Each structure stands twice: as structure tokens, then as C-alpha cells.
Amino acid sequence: MxxxxxxxxxxxxxxxxxxxxxxxxxxxxxxxxxxxxxxxxxxxxxxxxxxxxxxxxxxxxxxxxxxxxxxxxxxxxxxxxxxxxxxxxxxxxxxxxxxxxxxxxxxxxxxxVYRLLGGEARRMRGYITGGYYRPDKDIPRLLEEVEEYVRSGFKTVKIKVGGLSIEEDLKRLSALRERFGEGLEIAVDANNVYDFSQALRMGRGLERFGVIFFEEPVSTDYPELSARLAAQLDVPVAGYETAFTVHEFRELISRYAVDIVQADAAWNGGITEMVRIGVLARSYGLPLIPHYSAGGIGFVASLHAALTINSPIIEYHLRPNPLREALAGDAIKHSGGFFEPPAKPGLGITIRxxxxxxxxxxxx
Ligand SMILES: [Mg+2]
Structure with missing residues (x-):
């Protein structure tokens, strides 16, 4: 060929x-x-x-x-x-x-692709990332946004933290917990913004609200700090989407700098490398939950890898993204909070x- x-x-x-x-x-x-x-x-x-x-x-x-x-x-x-x-x-x-x-x-x-790799044709649970900061997004607007995700069938959401004071961010979480109760799983993403002591303080606050994971609490450049944090907190530390290839992930995984490994096929080295990272994570007893933030083919690629390595859940966004629809809309089908496994050969996408x-x- x-x-x-x-x-x-x-x-x-x-x-x-x-x-x-x-x-x-x-x-x-x-x-x-x-x-x-x-x-x-x-x-x-x-x-x-x-x-x-x-x-x-x-x-x-x-x-x-x-x-x-x-x-x-x-x-x-x-x-x-x-x-x-x-x-x-x-x-x-x-x-x-x-x-x-x-x-x-x-x-x-x-x-x-996931069949070629020995993956299973099963529905994959998804979680929705949102709760981004906007000047006009007060707590009632945040609740409206999450309400929409819940109405779409998703039972797990992730919201941003780190853009406000720790106290203000915890107020947002408190409002979510009060409105949706324990039936909603909540994760948070700090996008590397905290130093160690801030992350520790935030992590202890998150534990009060039963947060299921604390994503990228500190800079990806300091796996030792992330490991110290993970050892001291009950809330699982997740990350680091900003790492590349199995070599950088090995630093995070082998030191237990994370409890949950997050990679993205569209930049961490493709499907091949996500499978490698997932296998390495498994050998340390850690799950891999794919990251997603843009495009559409990248999500589908990560979904194939997730079906291969038996990931428990995958990240998704419900914000309008016409490019995603044009690139991979036909292959991204969800209902009741679960994604269908792509059915057609290859990635299963039809580019418009x-x-x-x-x-x-x-x-x-
Ligand atoms: Mg993230």
C-alpha cells in the first residue's frame, strides 16, 4: 500500500x-x-x-x-x-x-477501530464538562446550565474551579449539591491553577461536597507535588491532559501523582499512544478516563481507545459546536447519558x- x-x-x-x-x-x-x-x-x-x-x-x-x-x-x-x-x-x-x-x-x-484492537461493542457512559466562568454567569445561571445537562440524560458533570476564590468556588458547588442532591455526580477541573497549599485547601473543601475527582490541581510540571496532594486528599486527583506520550504519563502514573489518568487521542499521541497509556495505567491499578475539549474526530478517536482499554466513562461537552457536528456528528450518538459504540468501519465518521x-x- x-x-x-x-x-x-x-x-x-x-x-x-x-x-x-x-x-x-x-x-x-x-x-x-x-x-x-x-x-x-x-x-x-x-x-x-x-x-x-x-x-x-x-x-x-x-x-x-x-x-x-x-x-x-x-x-x-x-x-x-x-x-x-x-x-x-x-x-x-x-x-x-x-x-x-x-x-x-x-x-x-x-x-x-476498537474491534481491531479487541475492544467491546458496549455503550460508554459520558460526563459533561461545563460551568465555565462568564461575567454574567451567576449561581442561578450555573444551575440552569447544569439542569440542561441533567435533562439531556447525563448524571455526571464537571465544572471549572480556580477562576474565583476558593470560598466562591465552593459556594457554586454547594448550590449544585443543594439543587441536585446526591443523585448528581460532580467533578471539578482547576486547569493547573493552584500552588500546593491552595490545592490542598481546595481539595479539603471539595471533600465536603463528595466531589468525585479534582482535575489538574497543580502544574503538570510537578508530578511530585501532585503525588503529595493525592496522598493527602480523599478526593481522587485526576489528570493530566496537558501531558504528552506514555513517557510523560509514566512520570505521573508511576509516582501515583494521579488517581485517575486523563489523556486525549487528539494530542497525547493518537489512539496508539492512548492505548499504551491506558495499559500502563492499568498496570498501576489506575483507570484512564479520556479528555475531550474540541473538534469531533478527536472525541471519536478517544472513544475507540476507551472501548479498547475498558474505560469507565468519557468526557464530552454539550455546548454548541457546529464543527464537531460537521466532522463527526454522525458517529457521536448519545442517549440516557451513554454513547453508542461507532458502528461503521474505521472511526465510523462521515465528514460533511x-x-x-x-x-x-x-x-x-
Ligand atoms: Mg481538563
Whole structure:
């Protein structure tokens, strides 16, 4: 099998408000017999740099190769780029290529990706992330937002913390608990904002409200601090979506810096690497719960990995995201808080190419 064509298209999705553009790079791989696979790489702030890496570095490494030799091609890309980077742009670009190769392999072999990997065709429980800060989002508005998630069938939500004082954030949690009772599972995400003592104080506050996990309490750069925190708190520490590849996750997992491992196929190294991270996590007795924040193919890719490694739950957003719908809407089906396993070969997505074109970055 030869790659006769290998190129990218990048797209700009604006979700959750114009101040937080969620930019993804769409990767398209075509084989010599005309089969096409799609992948997605996260490119927050610089999708162009991800696209350049795909086009000028990775494409020549996989061109002419057997497209189903994915684990070997992953190693080839990783070894050839060690001077360029071991996280960030290079690994994100590799993630997009890896996902596209799995899509292609599934189509060629006639099975959904998770079936190729030995995963189970089961419904996957989801949780909804929201509760983002906005100047007009007072507690009644936060409750309205979460009410909508609950009405959609989801019994687990995650809200932001760290943007207000610890006391104010705990008031938001108190209001949620009062309104929805113990029937709603609540997680929180600090996005690396606290120092150790703040995180400890916040964590002790979270324990009063039965929070199911405390995500990215401190900087990903300090696994020792996260491990100290995890040892001192009853609330499980989760993270770190901002880590890359099994090598960085090994630092977190082997030190028990987390109780719950969170990775994202669209930037942590693709489906291949998420499976590796999940297997490593399992060997330390830890579950992997996929992260999700943007695009659509990335979510579906993480869902295939989650079905493979038997994850208990997966992250999702219900905020409007027309790019997600155009990229992967057909493969993302949920009811009663559970996602259906994708049914078609490959990732199971059908790209609505004309709609996706609307999101192509201006000037390209
Ligand atoms: Mg997060």
C-alpha cells in the first residue's frame, strides 16, 4: 500500500465563546487505491504549525509505507522527530496522523477501530464538562446550565474551579449539591491553577461536597507535588491532559501523582499512544478516563481507545459546536447519558466536507 497523497486541512472552530477558539488540524491520508482516512490534531493557538509539521515532516516519513503497520509507523515518526520535540506541536501532529491511519486500517479491514484492537461493542457512559466562568454567569445561571445537562440524560458533570476564590468556588458547588442532591455526580477541573497549599485547601473543601475527582490541581510540571496532594486528599486527583506520550504519563502514573489518568487521542499521541497509556495505567491499578475539549474526530478517536482499554466513562461537552457536528456528528450518538459504540468501519465518521470548508481558517 502506498500513500499517493498526504495533506492536511486546518479548521477553526469557535466554541464556548470567541475568547476561547478551539482550533484543530484536520489530517487526511489517502492510499494508492483511493481509500481515505481522517484524523484530527489539536492546535490551540497555532493550527498552522501543526499543519506544517504534518506536511513537511511526517508526511514523508509515512509516504510509501504499508498503511496498516501503525505501531511501527508511530515509532518511526517518533524516532525521526526527537530533535524537533517530545511534546506539543510534534506529538499533536503525530496524533492526527495516527488517528487517520487507524481510520484507514479499519476501513481496509472492514471493522470499527476498537474491534481491531479487541475492544467491546458496549455503550460508554459520558460526563459533561461545563460551568465555565462568564461575567454574567451567576449561581442561578450555573444551575440552569447544569439542569440542561441533567435533562439531556447525563448524571455526571464537571465544572471549572480556580477562576474565583476558593470560598466562591465552593459556594457554586454547594448550590449544585443543594439543587441536585446526591443523585448528581460532580467533578471539578482547576486547569493547573493552584500552588500546593491552595490545592490542598481546595481539595479539603471539595471533600465536603463528595466531589468525585479534582482535575489538574497543580502544574503538570510537578508530578511530585501532585503525588503529595493525592496522598493527602480523599478526593481522587485526576489528570493530566496537558501531558504528552506514555513517557510523560509514566512520570505521573508511576509516582501515583494521579488517581485517575486523563489523556486525549487528539494530542497525547493518537489512539496508539492512548492505548499504551491506558495499559500502563492499568498496570498501576489506575483507570484512564479520556479528555475531550474540541473538534469531533478527536472525541471519536478517544472513544475507540476507551472501548479498547475498558474505560469507565468519557468526557464530552454539550455546548454548541457546529464543527464537531460537521466532522463527526454522525458517529457521536448519545442517549440516557451513554454513547453508542461507532458502528461503521474505521472511526465510523462521515465528514460533511462542504460544511467543514466553512471553518477553514481565513486566508488559506
Ligand atoms: Mg481538563
Amino acid at each position: 502506498e500513500f499517493t497523497e498526504f495533506y492536511e486541512r486546518d479548521a477553526l472552530a469557535v466554541v464556548g465563546g470567541a475568547e476561547h477558539p478551539m482550533e484543530v488540524c484536520l489530517v487526511r491520508v489517502e492510499t494508492s487505491d483511493g481509500e481515505v482516512g481522517f484524523g484530527e490534531a489539536i492546535g490551540y493557538g497555532s493550527p498552522d504549525s501543526v499543519a506544517v509539521t504534518v506536511n513537511t515532516v511526517l508526511s514523508r516519513l509515512v509516504a510509501g509505507e504499508e498503511s496498516t503497520s501503525i505501531w511501527r509507523l508511530w515509532d518511526k515518526m517518533y524516532k525521526a522527530t526527537f530533535r524537533l520535540g517530545r511534546r506539543g506541536i510534534v506529538v499533536s501532529a503525530m496524533s492526527g496522523v495516527d488517528i487517520a491511519l487507524w481510520d484507514l486500517a479499519g476501513k481496509e479491514l472492514g471493522a470499527p 466536507e462542504r460544511e467543514v470548508e466553512r471553518f477553514r481558517r481565513a486566508g488559506r
